[in-house]
Amino acid sequence: MWDDLKIGGGAVPFRVKADGRDAWLAIYHGVTASPLTYSLGALLLDAGDPSRVLGARAHRSCFRRRPTNAAASSETSSSRAARTTEGDLVRIYYGAADGVTCVADLSLASILQGLG
Secondary structure, eight states: OTTSSEEEOOSOOEEEEETTEEEEEEEEEEEETTTTEEEEEEEEEESSOTTSEESOOBSSOSEEEOOSSHHHHHHTOSOEEEEEOSTTEEEEEEEETTTEEEEEEEEHHHHHHTBO
């Protein structure tokens, strides 16, 4: 899978409506061993019992950065965070080489479609 080397926590899960039911969307990070790639994935948790995963986790990453050299690998190794804004937008914040914060905007519908 896309997170075969390492899996780590991400942002605090946030509430979403998925397939007509309330759920928590958890964004987490993973690392692919070859080629070395830092990525974000997602999974849905039951709104009433967050210890219960609804369906499967993402079969593919929803956001990734591939380092081109050793210096760049530190740019994407810090944890990411996510928060919803109005409509379909999910804003992802992540650290870059422990010096700056970057942002990427993703579609909530696209994230949810990637869940198996």
